[in-house]
Amino acid sequence: MIAVKGGICAAEGFMAAATAAKIKSKRRDDMAMIFSEKPCVVAGTFTSNVVKAAPVLWDRELVDSGRPVHAAVINSGIANACTGQLGLDICKEEADATAEAFGQVISADSVLLASTGIIGLQLPIEKMKNAISEMVPKLEASEAAATAASKAIMTTDTTNKEFALEFTIGGKKVHLGGMTKGSGMIHPQMCTMICFLTTDLSITKELLQKALSENVVDTFNMISVDGDTSTNDTCVILANGAAENPIIDTEGEDYETFKTALLQVSKTLAREMAADGEGASHLFTVHVTQAKDKQEARTIARSVVSSTLTKAAIYGRDANWGRVLCAMGYSGASFDPNKVNLYFVNDIGKIEVFHQGVPVDFDEDYASEILGYQEVTALIEMHEGTEEATAWGCDLTHEYVNINADYRS
Amino acid sequence: MIAVKGGICAAEGFMAAATAAKIKSKRRDDMAMIFSEKPCVVAGTFTSNVVKAAPVLWDRELVDSGRPVHAAVINSGIANACTGQLGLDICKEEADATAEAFGQVISADSVLLASTGIIGLQLPIEKMKNAISEMVPKLEASEAAATAASKAIMTTDTTNKEFALEFTIGGKKVHLGGMTKGSGMIHPQMCTMICFLTTDLSITKELLQKALSENVVDTFNMISVDGDTSTNDTCVILANGAAENPIIDTEGEDYETFKTALLQVSKTLAREMAADGEGASHLFTVHVTQAKDKQEARTIARSVVSSTLTKAAIYGRDANWGRVLCAMGYSGASFDPNKVNLYFVNDIGKIEVFHQGVPVDFDEDYASEILGYQEVTALIEMHEGTEEATAWGCDLTHEYVNINADYRS
Numbered sequence: 001m002i003a004v005k006g007g008i009c010a011a012e013g014f015m016a017a018a019t020a021a022k023i024k025s026k027r028r029d030d031m032a033m034i035f036s037e038k039p040c041v042v043a044g045t046f047t048s049n050v051v052k053a054a055p056v057l058w059d060r061e062l063v064d065s066g067r068p069v070h071a072a073v074i075n076s077g078i079a080n081a082c083t084g085q086l087g088l089d090i091c092k093e094e095a096d097a098t099a100e101a102f103g104q105v106i107s108a109d110s111v112l113l114a115s116t117g118i119i120g121l122q123l124p125i126e127k128m129k130n131a132i133s134e135m136v137p138k139l140e141a142s143e144a145a146a147t148a149a150s151k152a153i154m155t156t157d158t159t160n161k162e163f164a165l166e167f168t169i170g171g172k173k174v175h176l177g178g179m180t181k182g183s184g185m186i187h188p189q190m191c192t193m194i195c196f197l198t199t200d201l202s203i204t205k206e207l208l209q210k211a212l213s214e215n216v217v218d219t220f221n222m223i224s225v226d227g228d229t230s231t232n233d234t235c236v237i238l239a240n241g242a243a244e245n246p247i248i249d250t251e252g253e254d255y256e257t258f259k260t261a262l263l264q265v266s267k268t269l270a271r272e273m274a275a276d277g278e279g280a281s282h283l284f285t286v287h288v289t290q291a292k293d294k295q296e297a298r299t300i301a302r303s304v305v306s307s308t309l310t311k312a313a314i315y316g317r318d319a320n321w322g323r324v325l326c327a328m329g330y331s332g333a334s335f336d337p338n339k340v341n342l343y344f345v346n347d348i349g350k351i352e353v354f355h356q357g358v359p360v361d362f363d364e365d366y367a368s369e370i371l372g373y374q375e376v377t378a379l380i381e382m383h384e385g386t387e388e389a390t391a392w393g394c395d396l397t398h399e400y401v402n403i404n405a406d407y408r409s
Numbered sequence: 410m411i412a413v414k415g416g417i418c419a420a421e422g423f424m425a426a427a428t429a430a431k432i433k434s435k436r437r438d439d440m441a442m443i444f445s446e447k448p449c450v451v452a453g454t455f456t457s458n459v460v461k462a463a464p465v466l467w468d469r470e471l472v473d474s475g476r477p478v479h480a481a482v483i484n485s486g487i488a489n490a491c492t493g494q495l496g497l498d499i500c501k502e503e504a505d506a507t508a509e510a511f512g513q514v515i516s517a518d519s520v521l522l523a524s525t526g527i528i529g530l531q532l533p534i535e536k537m538k539n540a541i542s543e544m545v546p547k548l549e550a551s552e553a554a555a556t557a558a559s560k561a562i563m564t565t566d567t568t569n570k571e572f573a574l575e576f577t578i579g580g581k582k583v584h585l586g587g588m589t590k591g592s593g594m595i596h597p598q599m600c601t602m603i604c605f606l607t608t609d610l611s612i613t614k615e616l617l618q619k620a621l622s623e624n625v626v627d628t629f630n631m632i633s634v635d636g637d638t639s640t641n642d643t644c645v646i647l648a649n650g651a652a653e654n655p656i657i658d659t660e661g662e663d664y665e666t667f668k669t670a671l672l673q674v675s676k677t678l679a680r681e682m683a684a685d686g687e688g689a690s691h692l693f694t695v696h697v698t699q700a701k702d703k704q705e706a707r708t709i710a711r712s713v714v715s716s717t718l719t720k721a722a723i724y725g726r727d728a729n730w731g732r733v734l735c736a737m738g739y740s741g742a743s744f745d746p747n748k749v750n751l752y753f754v755n756d757i758g759k760i761e762v763f764h765q766g767v768p769v770d771f772d773e774d775y776a777s778e779i780l781g782y783q784e785v786t787a788l789i790e791m792h793e794g795t796e797e798a799t800a801w802g803c804d805l806t807h808e809y810v811n812i813n814a815d816y817r818s
Contacts, residue, residue, distance in 0.1 A: 051738030051746045082734050082746065084767040119731025120768040231735050308717070309813055316814025322528025325491050326640050329460030337460045337491065358493040359529040398810050404718055405725025 001261060007146035007162030010177035012200040013038050013242035015139040018152035021131035023077035023124060024117065031128065032074045032149035033098075033135040034196060039068030040238040042112070043209035045216050047233035053081035055113040056234060058091040062112060066205060069238055072112035072196060073098055073132060076155050076181070078123050080115040081231040090125050097129040101136040114194050114234050116155055116181060150179035153194060156403055157182050161272040165261045169254045170245035174201045176261045178237075182225065182273040195220065195235040195269060201258060202241035203248040211259050212237050219266035222298065222391040224306040225277035237262075274392035275375075279400030284314050285377040289388040296333045297382075297389035303331030304378060305393035314376065315395035319344060319367035321353040324378055339383040348373045356383075410670060416555035416571030419586035421609040422447050422651035425554040426547040427561035430540035432486035432533060433526065440537065441483045441558035442507075442544040443605060448477030449647040451521070452618035454625050456642035462490035464522040465643060467500040471521060475614060478647055481521035481605060482507055482541060485564050485590070487532050489524040490640040499532050506538040510545040523603050523643050525590060526564055559588035562603060565812055566591050570681040574670050578663045579654035583610045585670045587646075591634065591682040604629065604644040604678060610667060611650035612657040620668050621646050628675035631707065631800040633715040634686035646671075683801035684784075688809030693723050694786040698797040705742045705791075706798035712740030713787060714802035723785065724804035728753060728776035730762040733787055748792040757782045765792075 009016050014036050018029040044063040046056050062069065073094055080087050095108040115123065139145070150160040164177030180195035203211075212235070220235060241247070248254045275283035286304045291297035304310060307327035313320035321342055329337070338357030343350055348370045352360050370376060413419050423445050427438040453472040455465050471478065482503055489496050504517040524532065548554070559569040573586030589604035612620075621644070629644055650656070657663045684692035695713045700706035713719060716736035722729040730751055738746070747766030752759055757779045761769050779785060 049735065049738035050740075050743060051734050079731075082731055082763065082766070082768065084747070086767075119729075119735060120763070231731075231738060312810055312813035313815075315810065318815050320528075322488075322491055322640075325460050326458065326528060329458035329640060331459075334459060338493070354491065354529070357491070358495075359491065396810060396813075398807050401721055401724065401805060401807050401810060404721035404805075406722075406727050 001165055001167040001264065004164050004166045004175065006143050006164050007150055007177045008034055008179050008196055008198045009141050009143065009146035010164030011175040011198045011242070013240050014198045015141045016145040016149040017135040017138040017140065018148035019131045019134045019138065021075065021127045023075055023127065029148060029152035030076045031131045031135065032152040033139065034072040034149065034198065034238070035139050036070060036238060036240040038240040038242055039070060040240045041203065041205040041208055042069040042236060042238050043205065043212040044234065044236040045213060047231060049231050051082060051231045053079055053115060053232040054083055054087035054091050055080055055115045056232060057088065058113050059234060059236065062109065063236070068110055069112055070106040070110040071098055072114065074114040074153050074194065075123070075128065076153050077117040078115060078121045079117045079119050079232050080123050081119045083120065083122055086122055090123050093125050094128060094132070097132045101133040112236060116153065116194050116232055119231060146177070146179070153179065153181045155181065156278050157276055159276055161269055161276070163265050163268045165265055167257060167261050169201065169257055172243045172245040174243040174245060175199060176201070176265050178265050178269055180269045180273055182276050194232065197237040197265065199237065199239045200242035201239050201248065202243060202245050203239050203258065207248055207251070207255060208237060208239055211255070211262055215259065215262050215266050218389065219263065219270045222302060222389065223270050223274045224302065224391065224393045225274065271392050274394055277394035278403045279397040280394030281374070281397050282314050282395040283375040284311065284393045284395055285375070286380065286391045287377050287388070288380045288382065290385060291382045291387045291389070292385035294387045294389060296335065297387045299331050299333045300328050300380065301389045301391035303327045305391040308396060311393065311396035314371065315397050317368045317371040319353055319362070319364065319371060325354065328380070335382060335384060341381040341383070343379040344370050344376055345379050346370060346373050346376045410574055410576040410673065413573050413575045413584065415552050415573050416559055416586045417443055417588050417605055417607045418550050418552065418555035419573030420584040420607045420649070420651070422649050423607045424548040424550045425558040426544040426549065427557035428540045428543045428547065430484065430536045432484055432536065438557060438561035439485045440540045440544065441561040442548065443481040443558065443607065443647070444548050445479060445647060445649040447649040447651055448479060449649045450612065450614040450617055451478040451645055451647050452614065452621040453643065453645040454622060456640060458640050460491060460640045462488055462524060462641040463492055463496035463500050464489055464524045465641060466497065467522050468643060468645065471518065472645070477519055478521055479515040479519040480507055481523065483523040483562050483603065484532070484537065485562050486526040487524060487530045488526045488528050488641050489532050490528040492529065492531055495531055499534050502534050503537060503541070506541045510542040521645060525562065525603050525641055528640060555586070555588070562588065562590045564590065565687050566685055568685055570678055570685070572674055572677045574674055576666060576670050578610065578666055581652045581654040583652040583654060584608060585610070585674050587674050587678055589678045589682055591685050603641065606646040606674065608646065608648045609651035610648050610657070611652060611654050612648050612667065616657055616660070616664060617646060617648055620664070620671055624668065624671050624675055627798065628672065628679045631711060631798065632679050632683045633711065633800065633802045634683065680801050683803055686803035687812045688806040689803030690783070690806050691723050691804040692784045693720065693802045693804055694784070695789065695800045696786055696797070697789045697791065699794060700791045700796045700798070701794035703796045703798065705744065706796045708740050708742045709737050709789065710798045710800035712736045714800040717805060720802065720805035723780065724806050726777045726780040728762055728771070728773065728780060734763065737789070744791060744793060750790040750792070752788040753779050753785055754788050755779060755782050755785045
């Protein structure tokens with residue numbers, strides 16, 4: 001299993017394009033398209049927010065229907081959430097315009113849609129129709145096209161996020177690539193903000209969905225930037241079968257190989273989203289080990305990584321471990337604080353700050369040095385079992401407040 | 410029912426004192442004492458955090474035991490949380506020192522304890538013993554003493570918080586007063602950080618506890634500063650019977666009168682805690698009306714008032730109502746967004762921003778003017794029933810990050 005270039009175009013048969021539709025009148029690309037001539041089976045997970053954006057409703061219908069998918073159209077700038085019937089009508093117009101731009105070679109009901117940006121504004125559909133017809137002739141199966149697409153879906157992200165792997169299944173080379181965007185309103189409860197994964201694997205829709213659903217629990221659902229679960233969270237994977245491996249239709253060795261690849265790609269992208277959280281100066285990882293069960297490990301890791309006070313302390317390079325204990329305590333998990341060991345650890349070093357229920361008299365200067373590095377992990381040993389979980393987040397900074405005190409202007 | 414001065418000393422027979430024990434070597438009072446010569450029945454609610462501070466364990470035992478209470482000793486600076494067996498031993502020493510300072514007129518097991526401040530440090534018990542013996546001769550039933558006590562328990566609070574009411578029960582004048590402190594790690598899940606209430610009412614312990622438990626659900630449990638539920642949340646009420654009303658031992662009219670007074674005192678103090686949240690520049694109130702049941706109203710109000718993104722928008726005077734809808738959506742309540750109306754309202758005016766599922770084309774300048782005022786309410790009409798709830802919080806500011814990036818130094 002090796003990392004390769006090409007992002008969403010790494011898999012055979014996938015093309016991408018991007019363009020500037022000027023949705024929020026910025027001078028950068030704000031629309032992207034993904035296309036596969038071969039029909040794709042598709043799996044998806046979507047936000048658990050009761051307030052679901054129009055494109056989330058559109059995609060969920062398409063994924064549930066079992067119809068093949070050929071294309072995805074994504075925009076940044078406006079989220080098409082809280083937009084009523086008009087928002088849903090605009091989704092239909094986007095898909096119709098896409099089918100038309102392809103000369104009706106593909107049908108409107110084979111087009112996935114995704115939007116990210118401001119809630120409550122209507123999309124400028126005429127500008128978008130123009131952008132869609134511009135993108136179709138620009139479609140390319142190239143690294144550059146994949147990167148352009150991953151940049152077009154950014155909002156407050158400071159870097160684009162793409163990753164791909166190559167591996168072998170049934171004697172055939174298979175690829176799995178993806179792109180994703182953060183970086184605020186990130187506290188996924190089903191799946192992350194917007195993530196598109198593509199693979200040339202041949203697999204049934206049922207197993208593709210099973211692999212994705214099991215995967216998000218330990219990857220995209222374990223990151224948090226600000227505790228706000230978006231209206232638009234979408235993670236979809238398209239599989240077009242171009243690798244020509246014997247179709248995966250049972251949970252044997254091939255399925256496990258694919259799941260391993262999916263986990264690696266998803267973890268890489270999830271971690272990048274956390275590191276690029278709005279205003280972040282630290283990637284903050286919480287690793288819970290020796291928990292009595294997997295769910296307890298996840299609950300505690302997620303609670304600590306989401307704690308406002310802990311995040312502010314990480315920003316201040318302050319080894320204020322009491323806030324970590326406090327966040328473990330209100331997580332909802334039941335455990336014995338007197339069994340807990342807590343460390344801060346990264347490439348600079350490792351320091352124990354809490355041992356079996358009592359504070360360790362640690363070297364504050366060394367702790368500050370460790371916390372001064374751009375990545376830091378709180379390692380929590382529960383001494384209650386053998387399960388573990390990891391959550392990824394970031395610190396709470398002045399810049400976060402700057403970004404969010406006036407996001408709309 | 411009229412507001413009166415005197416805070417925790419407004420009720421007949423209660424005395425207070427404060428002194429500087431120099432727990433965190435500051436030059437201000439950091440210890441307080443409350444005393445009633447008449448024995449008090451006591452009720453309490455405490456943090457739901459699995460990690461409970463030593464004084465929380467101490468008080469819970471005392472409240473559960475049903476023993477009468479004569480005094481409370483409270484310190485700021487150090488929370489006595491995550492301090493192991495030594496922390497519990499220090500509680501015992503504090504109570505013993507208090508009994509000794511009273512010449513054993515009261516017993517150590519009639520003394521409530523509370524601590525607030527940094528987690529994980531041990532209390533300097535020798536300094537505290539000296540402070541305790543200093544406070545006993547200083548005890549006074551005066552406005553000044555009550556105010557001094559309410560100031561001594563402050564940590565990052567910028568103002569002290571006390572309030573009292575006078576009302577009539579069974580032909581007797583009764584008083585209920587209280588003091589409380591915020592202002593970080595405030596997201597109570599049973600009760601607020603530290604709140605002491607005193608009353609000269611004569612009431613059974615059972616009804617005192619029932620009234621308090623029912624009261625916190627709609628008052629202290631409805632405030633949030635940062636989503637972090639403290640290890641030390643404590644709310645206790647002492648009733649010494651000095652008003653000589655016929656004892657309240659059934660849930661009749663007198664009990665309802667007392668509950669009304671308790672609600673008014675608690676709401677006033679809760680609201681002050683929210684307004685004085687760490688770094689706050691706005692008191693942010695969320696009022697949910699026409700909900701299908703009380704629990705739904707509470708859940709939605711609490712979710713919105715806790716939303717990091719909404720709090721940052723309030724700071725920026727940005728009527729970014731999409732974040733309010735988003736936080737309603739992920740609250741866990743199920744509702745129809747297409748029935749929701751949303752307004753921002755305060756003394757400056759009232760503006761509708763979302764109506765029955767679609768955005769209102771509102772005047773942004775007028776919205777900014779409303780949000781520029783130091784208090785603002787998000788009024789949410791659900792159109793699903795007749796229940797309502799209110800939550801109180803504050804905005805997320807640069808100053809919050811300043812305070813919490815290096816709280817320990």
